[in-house]
Amino acid sequence: xxxxxxxxxxxxxxxxxxxxxxxxxxxxxxxxxxxxxxxxxxxxxxxxxxxxxxxxxxxxxxxxxxxxxxxxxxxxxxxxxxxxxxxxxxxxxxxxxxxxxxxxxxxxxxxxxxxxxxxxxxxxxxxxxxxxxxxxxxxxxxxxxxxxxxxxxxxxxxxxxxxxxxxxxxxxxxxxxxxxxxxxxxxxxxxxxxxxxxxxxxxxxxxxxxxxxxxxxxxxxxxxxxxxxxxxxxxxxxxxxxxxxxxxxxxxxxxxxxxxxxxxxxxxxxxxxxxxxxxxxxxxxxxxxxxxxxxxxxxxxxxxxxxxxxxxxxxxxxxxxxxxxxxxxxxxxxxxxxxxxxxxxxxxxxxxxxxxxxxxxxxxxxxxxxxxxxxxxxxxxxxxxxxxxxxxxxxxx
Numbered sequence: 001x002x003x004x005x006x007x008x009x010x011x012x013x014x015x016x017x018x019x020x021x022x023x024x025x026x027x028x029x030x031x032x033x034x035x036x037x038x039x040x041x042x043x044x045x046x047x048x049x050x051x052x053x054x055x056x057x058x059x060x061x062x063x064x065x066x067x068x069x070x071x072x073x074x075x076x077x078x079x080x081x082x083x084x085x086x087x088x089x090x091x092x093x094x095x096x097x098x099x100x101x102x103x104x105x106x107x108x109x110x111x112x113x114x115x116x117x118x119x120x121x122x123x124x125x126x127x128x129x130x131x132x133x134x135x136x137x138x139x140x141x142x143x144x145x146x147x148x149x150x151x152x153x154x155x156x157x158x159x160x161x162x163x164x165x166x167x168x169x170x171x172x173x174x175x176x177x178x179x180x181x182x183x184x185x186x187x188x189x190x191x192x193x194x195x196x197x198x199x200x201x202x203x204x205x206x207x208x209x210x211x212x213x214x215x216x217x218x219x220x221x222x223x224x225x226x227x228x229x230x231x232x233x234x235x236x237x238x239x240x241x242x243x244x245x246x247x248x249x250x251x252x253x254x255x256x257x258x259x260x261x262x263x264x265x266x267x268x269x270x271x272x273x274x275x276x277x278x279x280x281x282x283x284x285x286x287x288x289x290x291x292x293x294x295x296x297x298x299x300x301x302x303x304x305x306x307x308x309x310x311x312x313x314x315x316x317x318x319x320x321x322x323x324x325x326x327x328x329x330x331x332x333x334x335x336x337x338x339x340x341x342x343x344x345x346x347x348x349x350x351x352x353x354x355x356x357x358x359x360x361x362x363x364x365x366x367x368x369x370x371x372x373x374x375x376x377x378x379x380x381x382x383x384x385x386x387x388x389x390x391x392x393x394x395x396x397x
Contacts, residue, residue, distance in 0.1 A: 009038045009047060016054060021106070025058050032058070045082065046095040049075040053099045057106070060115045072122050080129050089133075096126045097143070104150070113158045120151045141185045145192060148182035152195060165210065172202045187229055190239075197226050197246070204249070213256045220250045237283045241291070244273035248298075255307070267302070267310035271317055278321050292318040303368055311369065363392040 016031035032055045039048035056071030079092055100123035107116035124147050127140040155175050163171060176199040183189075183196045200223045207216035224246045230239040251266030274291060277283055299315035302308075366389035373382035 005038060005042055009035055009042070009044070012038065013047075013051070013054075020054065020058055020061075023061070025062050028058050029055065045078060045084070045088070046092050049078055049092060050095055050099050052078075053096070053103065057103045057115070057119070060107075060118065061110075061112075065118075069118070072118075076122065076125055076129065079126065080132070093126060093130060097123055100126065101150075104154075108154060108157070111158075113154060116154055117151055120147050120154070123147050145182045145185040145189065148178055148185070149192065149195060152178040152182065152199070165206070169203070169206055172199060172206065175199045176203060183226070190230065193226055193229050197223050197242075200226065204253075208253075213253050217250065217253045217257070220246070220253055224250055237277045237280075237287055237291075240273040240276050244270040247273075251310075255305070263307070264310055267307065268313060271313055274317060278317070288321060292321050306368070308368060308371070312373065315369070359392050359396055363389045363396070366392070 012031050012035040016028045016035060019025075019028035019031060032051050036048065036051045036055070039045075039051055052071050052075040056068040056075075059065075059068035059071060075096060079096055082089065082092065084092065100119045104116045104119035104123070107113075107119060124144050127143045127147075130137055131140045152175055155171070155178065159171065160167075176196075179192070179196040179199045183192045186192050200219050204216045204219045204223065207213070207219065224243075227239075227243045227246045230243060247266045247270035251263045251270065254260075254263040254266060274295060277291060278288055295314050295318035299311045299318070302311035302314060366385045370382045370385035370389065373379075373385065
């Protein structure tokens with residue numbers, strides 16, 4: 001192809017894109033018809049396919065979806081039936097994929113979710129054709145998963161601010177279906193794991209709102225299952241914490257339907273992941289001190305819910321960690337983290353607070369915890385917490 005013809009084709013495509021962006025569709029089509037003839041004349045298959053995709057986008061924008069898809073399909077058929085060398089085939093694949101992505105972004109900015117999704121779905125077809133040509137291609141599934149993620153993100157982006165409950169359920173089920181497809185292709189991709197867990201969590205919250213706890217449990221069990229993939233990937237402490245949270249939520253749901261043994265089992269599993277963090281020298285002391293504080297608060301919350309055994313396990317793990325602080329003398333311990341340790345231990349709580357409601361609640365927590373310790377034959381500790389409870393009650397009196 002002569003340099004002059006190539007320059008003319010590039011200018012014509014640029015003019016068509018500009019007209020398309022300005023919604024001057026008929027003028028854009030005139031330019032694209034001219035570019036199509038130039039591409040056919042110069043045997044530039046990649047340019048021809050780009051022109052066809054742009055014409056399809058114009059047709060979709062004009063409210064002619066069938067004609068638009070026919071043009072998309074025509075370009076895809078050229079790729080499917082082409083007999084090009086490896087380099088030419090690669091250029092054509094990238095042209096189709098990149099053009100569909102560009103058009104999807106255009107339609108997203110134009111608030112056209114339907115046309116944007118259509119472009120993404122057609123981009124997936126590019127990689128499906130590649131798999132037909134080369135079933136051993138390792139990158140195609142990765143690219144298909146990437147596009148499914150983009151579709152899921154698209155629906156998250158256009159989520160209506162207000163939905164009735166039934167519409168909300170259907171909306172999140174659609175997102176869930178898309179996230180599942182990406183996850184199935186790349187189950188060891190951290191991004192896809194979190195995306196799927198988030199979509200499942202939205203349906204958990206939906207069913208909690210409806211007080212349909214059995215349905216919520218089914219989806220939360222799936223969250224736990226999906227999050228397990230992170231642990232298999234030698235997860236960092238935040239992943240371990242996320243997994244712990246998933247078990248805690250499942251435990252609370254079992255408690256809602258009176259399945260106390262199953263609830264206790266989930267609370268105990270949640271603690272296992274805290275234990276993994278405390279036992280791993282890789283994570284800094286400041287992180288562990290913060291998590292120990294969270295464990296103490298978790299224990300107090302469980303005590304108020306009368307989950308005494310689970311509360312004891314939570315507080316014991318926090319206290320066991322703190323008891324080893326002085327002996328270990330970690331290199332990264334700071335004054336701030338040591339102050340936090342004092343707060344965790346509850347030093348000065350009854351002297352500093354003047355809130356009688358808080359103090360009465362705290363006294364009840366200590367009293368109930370002492371009863372739990374006594375039942376477990378941990379009498380010395382039981383006496384300690386009984387004394388704390390009585391001290392607070394004397395102050396209130």
